[in-house]
Every structure is written in C-alpha cells, then in structure tokens.
Amino acid sequence: MRHTLPIAPQFYVTAPQPCPYLEGRMERKLFTALQGDNADKLNNSLSQQGFRRSQNVLYRPSCAECSACLSARIDINRFRPSRSQRKIARRNEQLVRRATSPWATEEQYELFRRYLDVRHADGGMADMDVFEFAAMIEETPIRSRVVEYADPDSNALIAVSLTDVLEDGVSMVYSFYTPDLPQASLGTYMILDHVEIAREAGLPYVYLGYWVPGSQKMGYKSNFSGLEVYLGGAWQVMTDPKSHGADLHPLSTDPIAEQVANIHLPDRRPTRR
Template structure:
C-alpha cells in the first residue's frame, strides 16, 4: 500500500504546561508540521498569521484562558531608530556580518552554551546538548540562514542569529550572543541589523517572535517603533502596550475549532484539526 502525505496540513494541540512568561498561567500551542510540497509558501502564509517555526514545526499560542502572547513584527518603513538605538548600532558596527547556510559549528555551540549558562540557566533550552543544537539549526525544510557576527580584531564569534527568509520579510527564529559585552546591547543590535538587511532586500517586515503583554522578559520588543502585533486575526500597530494588558482574560481566546477554521492556507487548501 502506498502512503502519501496529507494534501492539507493537519493541526494539533499540545497538552497544557506552565507558562514561561506569566506566573500562575498555563500555556498550550496549536501546531502543524512543515512537510511535503509547498513548505516555503506554508511557512510564509502561517507566519503572516502569527505562527513561528521550530525545526519542521509551525506553532502559535492557543491557551484556553489567556491570549497575552502575540506574534510581533517590525514594519521596516515605519521604523525610526531612537537616539539610544542609534548609539547601540554604532557601538557594534565594527562587527563583520557573515551569512551562511544553516550549518552548526563548534564555535556556535560554545557561544550558545555561554549565552544560556549566563542568561537563561533556568530556561527551557538550558539542557540542550550539541546534537540538539545542531538539530535546531540544521533541521529546516525552508530557506534559512545563519547570520554570524565576527569581531575581526579578535577573530571571535560574537553573536549569531538563525533567520528564515519569508515572502514578506525576515523571521528571527533564535539569536544569541556573548554575555561579556552588556554595554553593546547585542540583542538590540542584531534586530537593528536585520532591519537594515530587510530594507536592502526590499522586504517589508522583520518578525521577532512573540511579544507578551505583562511580561517584563518580552517588554524590550515594544521599544522598536513600527512594531505590529497579530491580534484578533489581523496585524495591529502597537501604539500603547498597556492597552493589551487585559488580554490575559479567559473570554479573550477563541475555541480551537474556530481558530483552525479561520486559518488561511496557500493554494486554497483547507486546514483540519486532529
């Protein structure tokens, strides 16, 4: 008997687990696999609807009693750097950018471990070994780049971004950097540099992952002008972050079946929930 991949993506829901952003809440994710033909179009289409990629899986929050997590992106044309951001960019302009194929290296993993051990020792990725790191970087069915930032004087890898190239922008899947240069604000610098890359490539957006209303850990994303969040089925400019603080209310989340029914797929495909 011959087995073929489903014509349309199948959507699944994870079991609830403690939320890493808001204390006392539970998180749940809606997800589907990136497989078969048309994965580039599927990744772009679902990214435009608030999904994120992790290896060969696309997911977005689908919590039963909270909708505080919202996908965030920067509208490149609307972005205007602040004085502080201009200083941050100029402070690290000496770094040399190098875009490569999604291939993991020992230098990357050493920097990754240093970053986790000092910045996120209690996070969900803290126990990742070299093989799991390689899978995170290399297991991608779409157009992905590893963007390295080198210190030319020390010939040292200083920062890394794993970045997907979408139809309408760049998606920063994951980034990390040396914790020894806090004055350089390297996380902010990489976002600013991705805005430059997108502008040079004629791409209108830089996708940043999730902004979480009420979470101090994710608050830095609101510092970028031109930020939009995916809220209520559409992209909305984030003019006043405090206006979204109340979105951690149980009635603010649509039922799963309704969420799946409202997902738009490329080429007229129809999603289904399993």
C-alpha cells in the same frame, strides 16, 4: 502500501504546561508539521497569521484562558531608530556580519552554552546538548540562514541569529550572543541590523516572534518603532504598549475548531523551482 501527505495540513494542540513568560500561567500551543513540497508556501502563509517556526513545526499560542502572547513584526518603512538605538548601532558597527547556510558549528554551540548559562540557566533550552542544538539550526525545510557577527580583529564569534527568509520579510527564529559584553546591547543590535538586512533585500518586515505584555523577558520588543502585532486575525499598528494587558479570562481564546477553520491555507500546488 504507499502513503502520501494529507491534502491539507493537520493541526494539533499540545497538553498544557507551565508558561515560560508569565508566572502561574499554563501555556498551550496550536501546531502543524512543516514538510513537503509546499513547506515554503505554508511557512509564509502561517507566519503572516501569527505562527512561528521551530525546526519542522509551525506553532502559535492557544492558551485556554490567556491571550497575552502577540506575534510582533517591525514595518521597516515606519521604523525610526531611537537615540539610544542609534548609539547601539554605532557601538557595534565594527562587527563583521557573515550570512551562511544553516549549518551548526562547535564555536556556535560554545557561544550558545555560555549565553544560556548566564541569561537563561532555568529556561526550557538549558539542557540542550550539541546534537539538539545542531537539529535546531539545521532541521529546516525552508530558506534559512545563520547570520553570524564576529570581532574584526580576533574573528571571535560574538553573536548569532538563526533567520528565515520569508516572501515579505526576515524572521528571527532564535538569537544568542556573548554574555561578556552587556554594555554592547547585542540583542538590540541584531534586530537593528536585521532591519538593514530586510531593507537591503527589499523586504518590508522583520518578524520578531512573540511580544508578551507583563513579561520582562519579552518586553524589549515594544521599544522598536514601526511595531505591529497580530491581534483579532489581523496585523495592527502598535500604538501604546500599556493598552495591551495580560489578564486571564475563560473567553480569551476561541475554540480550537474555530481557530483552525479561520486559518488561511495556501494553494497546495507545488512551487516550481
């Protein structure tokens, strides 16, 4: 019997599990598969509605009593680096950027393991083996790149970002870097360099993932000017980060059926290549 994909993507909700960002909270995600001839269109459309990609899945938080997680992006036309960010850019300007196809290497995995062991030893990826790492990098049905940063003298790998190319920007799916150079602020530098990548490509946004008020892990994103957050079904200019809270409330999140009904889906006709 021949099976075909449904006309419209099907959305599902994960079971509640401990939140990795806010202690004592439970997280839940709304997600759908990213596959087929319309994968690029679906990824573009849902990324503009606060979704993120993980391999061949698109998801966004849908927690029952919490709406703290806000998808964030930098409008590069409004971005102005701070004094400290300009210093970070100069400090790392010798690094060599090289963009490649999404292909995992042993050198990347070794750097990834060192990064996790020092920065996120108790995180959700702490037990990821080399095969799972390869899947994270390589299982992408859309236009993705691995952006590597290397030392110009030794050619040693210093930092890596798995980056998707969207129709309106670049999306930093996951980044990691050597933990041996804390003074280099490599995480900030990669974001600054992705602003330049987007500018070079004529794209208006850099998608950063989720900003979570009250989370030390995710708070750094509010340090970038030109920031927008997806809130109330639209992108809004970030004014004062302190105006966003992480309070619990049983009416924080719309019912799942209402959320799905309000998702705008792209034209399902395959993209001509």
